[in-house]
Amino acid sequence: MSVPQNGAAALEAVRLTKSFGGLRAASDVSFVVPHGSLTALIGPNGAGKTTIFNLVTNFFTPDSGDVRFYGTPLAGRSPGEIAALGLVRTFQAARIFPGMTALENVLAGAHLHVRAQPWKQMLWLPGARREERSLARRAEALLDLAGIGRFRDAAATELPMGAQKLLEVIRALMAQPRLVLLDEPAAGLNDNETAELAALLRAVRDSGITVMVVEHNMSLVMGVADQVIVLDAGSVVASGTPMEIQRNQRVIEAYVGQEAAA
């Protein structure tokens, strides 16, 4: 189960380093996300997990280091170009588009895959309308898969927090990514919703999409991840299977030390 479909690297970060003023948010961070895996990035608050996502997707430019996505270097590419390569991310605070319904939000995720040019959409050409309908069907299926189908026509920003997080996840899936980066998808979810999310994540992985997730919820991480990378103070302190991580002394120190200090 925990063996990736094949060992090829989907995402490879090599010695990523980034400082903000005097603060080293990431130093020499290297990791590999194998194709077909569900990799979790964990670590105490302020360990630099979100920074890693921002560096990988070029929302921040790294001071040094490389990122390769299925062998393609990502340096110098805009976030939009990176999305077009099939690497799609979500944000820690659900960045749902206000002024749109839940369905429209999910549909917005399909932006890269829309074939019909705007002028065809404006002329209501049959091809464009057919495409819209098929996208809508896919979006509805995803809404149902995430268990939030009943919010289809509701204003997205009026959804409960948990539903908004799930909405953002399926909006990213709508982009048909090869690898999806999820930033704390379980934050704000109740236990039921977390269980739904775990099922959703497994389904995504099993459908062939590689998943990398930043998460605080340990039971979720240990339940679904194939590989866990532990970050502390901007550095990788451990990586391995959930079983290995749970026994790792440095990880326990990082967490327990953090808790004792807090």
Next chain:
Amino acid sequence: MEEAAQIIIGGLLQGSVFAIVALGFSLVFRVTGSINLSQGAFCILAALAAVTLEQTLGWPVALAAAGAIAITAAAGFAVGAATFVPALARLPMSSMLILTAGLLTTLEGLSLVIWGSQPYALPPFSGEAPVTLLGVRLPTQGFWIAGAAVLIIAGVWYLLMRTAVGEALRACAENPTAARLMGIDVSRMTLLSFTLAALIAGIGGIVVAPIISFQFDTGRFFTISGFSAVAIGGLGSMVGAVAGGVMLGVAEQLAAGYISSLFANGIALGLLILTLLVRPSGLFAARRTRREDVRDEHRVYHAIVRLEGRGALVFGAIAVAVLLALPWFVPDAMMSSLIITGILFIGVLGLDILMGYTGQVSLGQAGFMAIGGYTAAILATNFGWSPLLGTLAGILLSLVCAVALSLVTMRLRGHYLALATLAFGLLVDSLTVGLTDVTGGPSGLVGVPSFAIGPIEFDTPARMYYLVAALMLALVLVLLGGVRASFGRALQAVRTDQTAASALGVNVPRHKMAALAISAALASLSGSLYAFYFHFLSPEMVGTSRSLEMIAMLVLGGEGTLVGSLIGVALLTLLPTIFQPLAIYKTFAEGAFLVLAVRYLPGGIFGTLAHRLSTLRAASPPPAGAPASRGMAP
């Protein structure tokens, strides 16, 4: 040599006035993060009030000036307390900009009602006789202007840097939340800055009044010059405001002295656009304008107006039927207003794509109307082109300008975009006035033929009506198709969250450009039809007041709904015709409606109505698809 000295001194004097207004701008911007476009109206309010005190009540000039300044400061206090301050806490910055544009129009309209449209003059404070200094003749009023400028600059500096109140003001500028935590009353400081800015503007208006002729709407000239000065100098920088004002004044006077006074505006605006292009944050940029990010677009209106399926069909069918039948039911005198409503609606439709859907504020939309109107009219009148070809040529030229403009503004965000479009509109405006040989200048272009497609001439009101109605319907249908598909979703994504949009692969600059191009093409079409319908076109028909009016129409009707703005266009076009005696209140009502709509009807009339309807509908049957906030469904 003497002439040059004369011109430069004139420029320095004019520049001093610009600097005074610019200081007011910078003060409000520093403290609130918002640009107050109503600034210039307070200049003229002071000047007009002084005229009344001096000429009607017979006060001595000095006393009248002091009284007028007091009145202006009081007006600033009242306007600030009633509108600006409460709105600042609730509205995104783009709406604040529109709100202050509405305040400008309201104050102008009020001046029109009180003082009429005739020009006024105020006698110089120290007599008419000029002083000759080293062979250069100086009007004595110049000393008053320079003195006031120095006094205000010193006063503002002292207040900000040497007093406790100044420290509080600066704290609000740095970080309003932290300032609030430190026990500073941010609303009071906001009100103080707004009132101070009005006071400063009042003083500027009073000292310059004796050397200019002014009327109810001269204020926008001060707003625009002050705004340009601030942009050239750097938003939020006090040094920049003064330097920008002086540079602008000298440049305008040099242009007026050596080229033509008609181009003075154009030169200044060219300078502005050049600054935006080369150094968008201005020559003396303040350290940073973090405030723009602190209070930002998360306050955009969130309600959703969607007519789906059968509802949309019924609504559409009724609309088409009403549109076709209307000419039989309205008196002939009204036909003209209906046609104008339709023509303007076409332009406002484009503005809705740009502002309502993509969130880009344009204060210069009438510039594209002018390009379309003049290109088509000139080609058809003087060169014998067919009106249809002329219209298409106008659209093409507008598209070229839109692409150029969007290359300038691509790197700019927030206020700078609105600023660049304002400059663009004014530049076009000054060209239409200045290129007298081509455009007919201020008196306009006459003898424009009727619109025609091949042999079909649209030379009767009925024909023109059906042409405009057909265009309206076609355009609404086309745009609806676009906004309801992926194109529209991408535009809305850009409006509300550019970061999340780009993370999904939306090309943000390209969509902004597309929205601007669509809006430019439609404004151009609207301008062409306007010229062909009136057989006449003059600069003020497609000037900056028109740009502001179009925004008022859009916001009042309802942004982001396409059809909603028709309500706004119809109201502001038809009301003055129906109630002729009230026509003098038109400007005032336009401004007041805009302020009220921005403040209290975030979805406009259409949005509010549709929202009410949908909540009614949702309340009656069991809410099948309504959001429930309990746990997950099985």
